[in-house]
Amino acid sequence: MPCSCKAATSFFKRTLALGPGRPSAGGSGPGLDAGARLRSSCAAPRAPVQLARRLRFLGAHPAAAASSACAPLTPALSPQDALSASLRRCYLYLNQTSRSFAAVIQALDGELRHAVCIFYLVLRALDTVEDDMTINLETKVPILHNFHSYLYQPDWRFMESNEKDKQVLEDFPTISLEFRNLAKVYQDVIADVCHKMGVGMVEFLEKKVDSEKDWDKYCHYVAGLVGIGLSRLFSASQLEDAIVGQDMALANSMGLFLQKTNIIRDYLEDQLEGREFWPSEVWNKYVKKMSDLAKPENIDKAVQCMNELITNALHHVPDVLTYLSRLKNQSVFNFCAIPQVMAIATLATCYNNQQVFKGMVKIRKGQAVTLMMDATNIQAVKAIMYQYVEEIYQKIPSTDPSSCRTQQVIASIRSMSLPAGALVSRAPYSRVYLSCIMLLAALSWQYLSTVSKATEEYVHTGEN
Template sequence: MDLIRSITHPDELLALLKFKYGGGRETVMPLNQVETLSSDMQLCFELLNRTSRSFAAVIQALDEKLRFPVCIFYLVLRALDTVEDDMTIPTEEKVSMLKSFYTHLEEPGWCYMGCKDKDKIVLENFSTVSAEYRKLDEVYRIVISDICRRMGEGMTVFLETHPDSLEDWDKYCHYVAGLVGIGLSRLFAASQLEDECVGQDEHLANSLGLFLQKTNIIRDYLEDINEDRQFWPKAVWSLYTKQLADFKMKENAGSAVLCLNHLVTNAMQHAPDVLAYMCRIRNQSVFNFCAIPQVMAIGTLARCYNNHDVFTRVVKIRRGEAVRMMMEATSMESLKQIMHQSTCEIGSKIPFAEPNAIQTLQIVQKVMKMCSSEASTIERSPESQSVLISVLGRLKYVAAVAVLAFTWQYWSI
């Protein structure tokens, strides 16, 4: 089925075949010689594989100095997130659990058997996770405990409220994803595989998390609405409808797409920070670990932009496309090329009547300029070059229309 979907994309067919027959192992290499690990650490990797489809492989492909700390970091936050997700836990009890959860890292034998969530297995085996946590070097334990504490406190803010303002949206995404980026960056620096500045610059690390989280929230509109969850910020969707769920109705297709484009534009504002962050990464395994989800995110945003299918079905990139990006995103030059192509796709779809057209085009132009900073090392297709010319031309066109409209309004007073 994946081959059929990519039949008109030879590069994707080649990537799928190469991946099937052993290509790309440097990006998703399974953990070798698992039997040499302690039984507790083997269980931790089993929990990782059972609760994460997207991160398990890339965590196991990390440099040995980071593989175990990042695995434990993921499981600790997965356990915390599972507490938040379990709707059967009374709010008062949940608030207490979230705020104090980090203390259980130092509590031998603690586990929670009353969870009803799909990932309850992590909480049920948390005594094993915490035992392995206590075996880590102190530099790693400090980071994991601090991020767990900050995230647990932050999660309580939105337990019974939805993100209304854009500031709230950024705050929510910071608590659930930005802190993950900050924690990972501090672990990278603590391992000495990356420079200290990677762990110290919380703004860039936070942006990595926000870029991924906002992409997921945008893509998952239909799933969340059907599950009576609301993560799109009211400050944006209220400009286009009275009820967020109304975007599912055919008669609201136009306003739904306008709102969608508004949010994609907001998410794309983090793309320059992603590029700035990735320029600092030197270790190959860390680069792969960070680059793969980022290229998947920008590819997903490009697929979602101006696409009403977001409100009727799951919109995602083809597996062949995902495999191709995953196998290619192993250097800064290739990362820029992938981000350039996806940004071009967004730029080529901006409607002239789009209320946020100028802002979207400006962001597109900024990202494309950053991706072009090493133009001599990036080979672009003729289609990509023509889109760049088109985007820049449209930016001038829309700006000119805005000036004319303002002038007309001024002289009409």
């Protein structure tokens, strides 16, 4: 079955999908016979395979507040910003297409905020073309190949899309104008990633994800490239050292870890919507058809297949820790670290868990809030990673075909998470302190929603 490379939005959107805020991820989900019910419960369409979807959970976290329990949140957009009419419209589109991600962007410092906003919208527009099944291939393929060039064509727009986010194509001149208003160093990054992603989308329009190598390549196009692009923007802003943007292998791993986590967790939803992203090289060891993994009689094999893929994903964790250890700016660290700790918590929940094949699996809301508040420095992130790989280790069945490889990768993660060989543990909190933290998180969460709404109202006001 052809694999739809819903790229760009994949990382932003799907990554966000890791969080507890997914309306479709509640409790015991329906079986395969309840496809329509599950689809109707999904608040956001599965972006490409989903840049936009990957980061969805970030919108639920108090990004700015997470950096300091004592630091008040400051709205990123205010009348003092004196945004141009076109930039205000871009932020309006950002709120319309991904309000949660808009909140995350608003927590970034300085001009990086605008660069990431435009980066998101450009990739969202690209993805909207790729995701629109009403556009024939004769029209779609040339657009995907040439999309990066439209950034420099002031009048280019596309009026034939039937997707819900078609406004970013119909008013692409506004987005491309603000793209051209960015510093050239940002333009070069965005155009380059857009070009490479468009080429990758075309490659996977008809291609299946057969081998694990194909899986890595597909995830590179839909998420790794986004991680690389963001890293280059971080460095271009001078908020981070040049090495962050230069080490593309680490940036790619950041994206692959998030993408693979969501692909693993979303097995059932993808099956219901006719998509297959698990590499056939792996599932062919256990069943004849990927859909057979959902059959009750195959549940043991299905779990073993999933455990093998989780083991594959865990190999990216050492790269993730190395990448995060290089970050210096607090807003960038929060932006990058929170999705990663959500991902490891999600994998720990999925590991050896039959529920992945019966319904939707998610981490608890309280667990998510704690992760959001804790993941503010590299030592805390290492402690969190250690905690969840230990949880996985305790669940490894002795009869699992991948058990030895799982133990080996966990050993490598442990070695990076233990300073000087000592056990890292997250500092115990008093009940009073925990209550305060939870209250602060709840208030911050509510505040971000208010800020996001106020931002949209401000944008509307500025246009009138």
